[in-house]
Amino acid sequence: MAPIPKPPADPQDNPDAYVGLDADGAERLARERGWSTVRSLPPGAIITMEYRVGRLNFEVKDGQVTRSWKG
Template identity: 60%
Template sequence: MDEDEYLGLTGEQAERLAAERGWRTVRVLAPGALVTLEYREDRLNLQLRDGRVERCWQG
């Protein structure tokens, strides 16, 4: 997975790209949001700031 490909995309664009690439679960988060510590291999996390992806990671 190349996380950099998601950086700068709008949340909608990133979610669409993730679905096209087979991600079963996409979690959209605000900066500083509390997240669970469970690791899920099939989950892509997208952190948005002002509607654009600023961070992306698996789990």
């Protein structure tokens, strides 16, 4: 019998830790900490709301992360 697959999990990381960092540095750090996808968005961007495990979203204004959330 085949093993039951275990879905991937989000890294044990606090998204709030990225707020205030420059966008490029925040993306590098997020990938080092295990995030498979990092998405940078301008303020007020229209986005899909599906939750994706392993994705970290940044709202970026003037090259700086102003908000960060999982999914």
